[in-house]
Amino acid sequence: MSKRGVNIALASIFLIGLVLRLLALRFEPAHHPDEYFQYLEPAWGRLTGVSIETWEWRSGVRSWVLPGYHGAWMAVLMRLGVHDGSTIGKILQAHWALLSMSLVWAGWRGGVLLARRLAPGRVEDGTAASLGEGAKDETDRTAPAGWQGGLVGAFLCATFPLQVRFSVHTLSEHVSILCLVCALVLTAELVRTSGRTGREQRKRAALVGLLLGLGICLRIQHASVPLVAVLWLLVARRFMPALVACAASVLPMLLFGLVDRLTWGSFFASFIAYVKFNLVEEGASIFGIQPWKWYWMEFHHRLPIGLPILGLLCLLGIRRNWPFVASALGLVALLSTQAHKEERFVMLFWPLVLIAAAAGAGGWLMPRRHRLRTWFVRSVILAALGIVLVDGARHCQGNDFTDLDSARYEGQIWAGTQDDMTGLLFDLSLYTGGYMWFSRSFPQLEFQTNLLGNPLFSHVLVLRNSRAKREAEAAGFTVVFSKDEMVVLRRNTRTRPTEPRDP
Amino acid sequence: MVLEDVQPHERRPRRIKVWMLGLAVLGGLWLFGLVSFVAADGHFEVVLPRTRTPPPEFHNFSQWDLGPTIRASSFHADFGYHHHPAFLVDGRATPDIVEKWMSAEPDRHPWIEITWREKHHLERVVIRHAGSVESGAMTVHDYTVRCLTDDGQGPSVQVLSNEAAVASHDLHCAQARGIRIEFVPNDSKDVVRVYEVETWGR
Numbered sequence: 147m148s149k150r151g152v153n154i155a156l157a158s159i160f161l162i163g164l165v166l167r168l169l170a171l172r173f174e175p176a177h178h179p180d181e182y183f184q185y186l187e188p189a190w191g192r193l194t195g196v197s198i199e200t201w202e203w204r205s206g207v208r209s210w211v212l213p214g215y216h217g218a219w220m221a222v223l224m225r226l227g228v229h230d231g232s233t234i235g236k237i238l239q240a241h242w243a244l245l246s247m248s249l250v251w252a253g254w255r256g257g258v259l260l261a262r263r264l265a266p267g268r269v270e271d272g273t274a275a276s277l278g279e280g281a282k283d284e285t286d287r288t289a290p291a292g293w294q295g296g297l298v299g300a301f302l303c304a305t306f307p308l309q310v311r312f313s314v315h316t317l318s319e320h321v322s323i324l325c326l327v328c329a330l331v332l333t334a335e336l337v338r339t340s341g342r343t344g345r346e347q348r349k350r351a352a353l354v355g356l357l358l359g360l361g362i363c364l365r366i367q368h369a370s371v372p373l374v375a376v377l378w379l380l381v382a383r384r385f386m387p388a389l390v391a392c393a394a395s396v397l398p399m400l401l402f403g404l405v406d407r408l409t410w411g412s413f414f415a416s417f418i419a420y421v422k423f424n425l426v427e428e429g430a431s432i433f434g435i436q437p438w439k440w441y442w443m444e445f446h447h448r449l450p451i452g453l454p455i456l457g458l459l460c461l462l463g464i465r466r467n468w469p470f471v472a473s474a475l476g477l478v479a480l481l482s483t484q485a486h487k488e489e490r491f492v493m494l495f496w497p498l499v500l501i502a503a504a505a506g507a508g509g510w511l512m513p514r515r516h517r518l519r520t521w522f523v524r525s526v527i528l529a530a531l532g533i534v535l536v537d538g539a540r541h542c543q544g545n546d547f548t549d550l551d552s553a554r555y556e557g558q559i560w561a562g563t564q565d566d567m568t569g570l571l572f573d574l575s576l577y578t579g580g581y582m583w584f585s586r587s588f589p590q591l592e593f594q595t596n597l598l599g600n601p602l603f604s605h606v607l608v609l610r611n612s613r614a615k616r617e618a619e620a621a622g623f624t625v626v627f628s629k630d631e632m633v634v635l636r637r638n639t640r641t642r643p644t645e646p647r648d649p
Numbered sequence: 650m651v652l653e654d655v656q657p658h659e660r661r662p663r664r665i666k667v668w669m670l671g672l673a674v675l676g677g678l679w680l681f682g683l684v685s686f687v688a689a690d691g692h693f694e695v696v697l698p699r700t701r702t703p704p705p706e707f708h709n710f711s712q713w714d715l716g717p718t719i720r721a722s723s724f725h726a727d728f729g730y731h732h733h734p735a736f737l738v739d740g741r742a743t744p745d746i747v748e749k750w751m752s753a754e755p756d757r758h759p760w761i762e763i764t765w766r767e768k769h770h771l772e773r774v775v776i777r778h779a780g781s782v783e784s785g786a787m788t789v790h791d792y793t794v795r796c797l798t799d800d801g802q803g804p805s806v807q808v809l810s811n812e813a814a815v816a817s818h819d820l821h822c823a824q825a826r827g828i829r830i831e832f833v834p835n836d837s838k839d840v841v842r843v844y845e846v847e848t849w850g851r
Contacts, residue, residue, distance in 0.1 A: 192686065193691070195691050198726050199727060217682075218679050218683035221683075221686045568698065568713070587695035589736065591747065592728065592729065594745070596745050597747075600741055601713065601739060602739045
């Protein structure tokens with residue numbers, strides 16, 4: 147294929163990825179309450195003075211870096227006249243969805259680099275001239291060697307359903323994934339040194355270090371990737387880039403430490419508190435304990451047919467994609483030692499495995515001596531990849547929190563827009579969008595029958611067939627909004643209780 | 650669009666590409682937002698809608714349905730124990746323990762302000778402290794009640810060693826716009842809990 151043809155195919159993949167992320171933005175429900183209460187709500191509270199404060203923020207186990215990043219954008223949007231919290235939230239989700247397109251680039255670049263090194267008939271010196279058929283210099287009119295793996299990697303990263311779903315969530319895992327996957331791909335470029343001067347290498351190594359440092363600060367549990375990246379550089383005898391990368395990775399750590407000093411009073415205060423609570427004391431166990439093999443059961447649940455296919459493709463290219471496979475397996479091994487497990491913790495597994503599998507597939511998609519065999523192998527590989535995507539699409543629905551109902555969020559947003567709103571009672575406070583989605587400063591509390599007597603509470607958001615709804619109706623509320631299983635009831639103004647007092 | 654800045658000692662002209670320019674603009678915007686975010690003081694304010702016309706006689710003009718504005722230095726905003734400042738004016742005679750204002754733990758200088766839509770002749774301020782519903786030990790002892798006028802701060806009452814669960818303070822203030830109460834927590838780790846603030850006058 148010509149370079150132009152590959153570019154057109156790549157542009158089409160980017161477009162498909164973008165469209166899928168737009169669809170996710172429209173239809174994807176909340177994945178986890180933390181995406182609001184840990185990373186958006188604190189920033190909203192600082193700007194508006196009203197927010198739900200979770201125990202993590204009272205105990206100081208969260209860093210202000212990510213809420214600060216969101217908060218800066220919120221402040222800009224408010225200056226531009228956008229004051230509706232749910233709109234700001236959607237814009238921030240769209241921004242992360244756009245940034246997640248960097249994974250498509252990572253899929254392309256990683257696929258090209260790894261598949262190129264798996265090309266049939268390749269000699270080990272790593273120069274362009276020694277590569278297999280079609281492996282000419284990238285400035286030429288022919289496509290870059292390994293483009294098959296690149297296109298497969300880009301396509302998988304653009305369309306893998308679980309990854310598309312996850313791309314719109316404002317979770318620290320997502321940001322860390324973007325940093326670490328791109329860093330690992332850039333490490334692959336450092337390992338392949340042909341055509342790079344020492345200065346360019348050092349610049350690239352510094353970028354790798356910054357991304358690795360940022361990724362690990364955002365999510366310490368993702369430590370397997372930085373470890374493997376440095377190991378990879380050492381094994382490839384790239385000692386100077388390894389040194390530069392390690393030195394550069396200290397900078398984000400210092401930034402996080404400094405932010406902790408300014409916000410929590412001492413350097414690395416939130417980091418130490420987080421590690422102590424989650425990793426040392428296993429405090430997260432109070433949120434549930436799962437067996438060690440839980441993550442593998444989850445992978446099997448998400449990809450019952452496709453997982454062995456991905457595994458086989460990874461094995462086919464294990465000579466070159468081992469750092470990606472080792473990072474993914476290291477992540478699962480590390481997380482499996484923790485008693486409390488959630489699917490979002492392990493989402494980094496998927497892009498690593500997809501890129502590794504793309505390299506394996508790309509190596510087999512390259513032309514071989516026998517034309518018939520070439521086309522047969524290509525058909526099998528493409529069919530296998532098709533099965534992976536279809537299987538992924540069939541099993542991508544649902545998440546750890548079954549009570550996360552998008553209708554509840556919509557009901558809360560609707561209630562917040564009402565002129566006569568002075569207070570909201572809802573059934574499950576954890577599964578709402580806090581004060582940001584509400585966009586009003588009036589009180590919001592979990593439903594209690596006696597609170598119906600407080601005249602401030604003008605609206606109630608509960609399940610359609612619930613005791614709370616019946617009690618609200620008995621207290622003079624009537625249904626004014628309904629969506630799926632959720633209803634919003636409004637107090638009849640004539641039934642507002644008044645309790646006059648003498649001075 | 651390509652802007653070229655030719656350097657005499659360089660072989661190739663340095664190019665500023667559109668995407669670089671776009672990134673620089675976004676970075677500048679973000680930094681501006683960051684400064685605004687850091688500078689925000691995060692104090693609370695809510696304006697309640699008016700649903701009742703104020704009576705001409707002696708009355709509590711901080712009642713929620715007369716549409717007061719409430720400001721607070723902070724509030725305790727847990728999921729379950731959500732002690733919102735609007736509860737200060739809800740007029741509940743027998744409130745639940747959740748229906749009170751409680752300052753946030755890190756707030757060492759808690760204050761509240763209640764302002765009204767019109768000027769009033771203030772005569773008395775009644776504060777229903779924690780002791781009116783919970784343990785008397787939770788009642789805050791030291792605080793200052795100030796009258797707010799268009800010219801700034803009017804007369805004030807300084808309260809020391811208060812033990813009353815429902816404290817009534819005479820505070821005569823003509824042309825009053827509102828009141829501000831500045832509390833001193835009972836000890837360095839304590840918070841302030843108040844169920845209701847009433848401002849009586851005409």
